Amino acid sequence: MRPENKPTGQESGSFIERARRAQIIASAIEVIADQGFANASLARIAKHAGISKGVISYHFAGKDELMEQVVDQVYADIARYVLERMEGHKSATALLRTQITAVAQHMREHRSQVKALGEIFYNLRLPDGTPRYGVAASEELFQSLELIYRHGQESGEFRLFDVRVMAVSHTAAVDNMFAYWVTHPGHDLDAHARELADIFVHATRAEGALP
């Protein structure tokens, strides 16, 4: 019997406990990234980790909890990585460029994690059949992007536009940059990111004021 999860931010459980959970989460990420969500059975995840199937059930309440832990961890990693790199920048334009290029860097260094995140986001469903995450789950991300866009509009850097549509399109373009890179090995991710940043810089530019 594993002690019930303490949903606090604080790490819980013994050292071994945490190590096993991390190992299982890592294995899940690799299997999902490699074989897709639908093929990522507990059996495969366990086999990939070199452990017995029961171990997963021992450390996680069920498959859903494991998936949610994967999402939580990967999402937190991305957010930390990107926010660190955005610190210090003042202008909305710089923030915008930095966000896109930082995400791209993180993707290049954590390809499997990001892929697994996307798979789970798209596929995990609640018992009633409705998506567990969905576009709705990106609300937090939308809002943080809207902060940048609104900041640019207020400072006069950006023209007036619907910040929600811009945020949704921004998110989509970044996500697909990743998907495109994954399926086109050899594609220059950093160049793509720079081009994408250019696109949104132009798209948001106040009339007659290109930098």
Next chain:
Amino acid sequence: MRPENKPTGQESGSFIERARRAQIIASAIEVIADQGFANASLARIAKHAGISKGVISYHFAGKDELMEQVVDQVYADIARYVLERMEGHKSATALLRTQITAVAQHMREHRSQVKALGEIFYNLRLPDGTPRYGVAASEELFQSLELIYRHGQESGEFRLFDVRVMAVSHTAAVDNMFAYWVTHPGHDLDAHARELADIFVHATRAEGALP
């Protein structure tokens, strides 16, 4: 035994044969749009169509072939719809706007089809676990968008940019417009499309030349 499928574009089989296949494809679309790819078992599709499970196996080589037929049909519908509306326009800018708004109109009128298309695109896998359609499958779409963008660059309407990145981002933004609309009932799809067209018009604009 059913005669093997002729993979030509030409309709094959008797009238009844074609009608049954169409009925099954329509049922599959509705079930997938409603319950998601993972919950769209042949049993559910058959039940929804009011027929026996065996009929599907009789008319399609397997589940995968059914899914591919759904994709083919829906994809062809979208292409026809959008191309019809683009005809007659000359300027790249007009073509760009029209493409985006026409897709949005089609989405509004064929919500289930588009949703099912997305589900299959994202979820269907080959036996070895790799995606059946990945971003790679959008190659045809990318190229047709690139035609527009290159046309604009040659006519001087558009600035110089990487047309592939622009096409990928364009596709992504349109896809997510749909996803956002699906999960946010009441969202104004047409307004979103107009804003999105504005975004790409600005993003592509030759310097100092806003219309």
Next chain:
Amino acid sequence: MRPENKPTGQESGSFIERARRAQIIASAIEVIADQGFANASLARIAKHAGISKGVISYHFAGKDELMEQVVDQVYADIARYVLERMEGHKSATALLRTQITAVAQHMREHRSQVKALGEIFYNLRLPDGTPRYGVAASEELFQSLELIYRHGQESGEFRLFDVRVMAVSHTAAVDNMFAYWVTHPGHDLDAHARELADIFVHATRAEGALP
């Protein structure tokens, strides 16, 4: 896909359908009577019937439905058997004696059925853990016995007593007669039944009026 059960009294399904269901129910009865409820897995029931596990899932919504069908059938058999033999008797005393001896006869001829019924009654639980049947489920039986007892009190054959306590005790004594017989092969069930009838005849007798 099996057509959903029509909960009407009318038999539903094709001939083969009904035959398979009957076969599976019979197999379940034998396995439960032989190995006990806890050991009566679907695998064992299927093996005993010489069919695949999946067949059971095909014909019954789940294990619980199978168990309930067993109860329904066995219970109806007993009721029919006993009521047939009680018909024509007028005096409460005769009805009482007949009920007990008829049940005993039925038990002797349908040992497995009765045993399985008891096992399911005692063990089957709802998803929330509460008993599916329980003493509460015997309410119908209690009330029919109370009719006899009240009839005897009104006719003056029986003394005054709490008919509910008498019915509960009666039910218990009959059930345990069966259980005792099951565990003591060679025990004379009919003699036991006659003795038991004597006990309740004496227990109910109006003072000073033994027949």
Next chain:
Amino acid sequence: MRPENKPTGQESGSFIERARRAQIIASAIEVIADQGFANASLARIAKHAGISKGVISYHFAGKDELMEQVVDQVYADIARYVLERMEGHKSATALLRTQITAVAQHMREHRSQVKALGEIFYNLRLPDGTPRYGVAASEELFQSLELIYRHGQESGEFRLFDVRVMAVSHTAAVDNMFAYWVTHPGHDLDAHARELADIFVHATRAEGALP
């Protein structure tokens, strides 16, 4: 390693050893009474006791031994309680009444214990699937009741009847009194017991000699 259990009546092991075993037995009783035998996993029993699962394995050879210890303890409690109250009574009729009412009192005061006892009696099986306790296990109880009945027949208080059938029916009626009370909160257990005593007093009465 724990020293093997000494199956003597004498308490064995250190103080801590005995305390732990008692604690575990008590927890098992509560869980079984609450959730039923089938849902009383070692995990749940351990959790309810606030200890680790391993402790149970340490102190008991296995689940079966734990169950048997529960039976032994509860059974001994009941016997002691009832026998104490029967002491001093001489007439068979008084002994009969006292036995029934004393058992009822004990039930009211030790509801969980009695419920757990019944669950285990009915459900525990030997590895080969046969019941560990069946009606056969009540032999001791039957014989002690038979002593009373034979005593009454010899003293002339009781009519002639088959003492085994009477004892079996008596046991059944008392057991079901408990089951009925458990499922009908608010039912008057003491009144039920008095009625039940009346029933057996009448059932055993020598003709023409009601007290």
Next chain:
DNA sequence: CATGAATGAGGTTTCATTCAT
């Protein structure tokens, strides 16, 4: 003396597919 960790068997259920009719 106690624990946390791990195991692997076995449970029910869902599913795509095959086949005789």
Next chain:
DNA sequence: AATGAATGAAACCTCATTCAT
């Protein structure tokens, strides 16, 4: 051309038990 019936694999989950520490 269609159906109902059957299959067996694979999924997730629970559990009693074992073992190193």
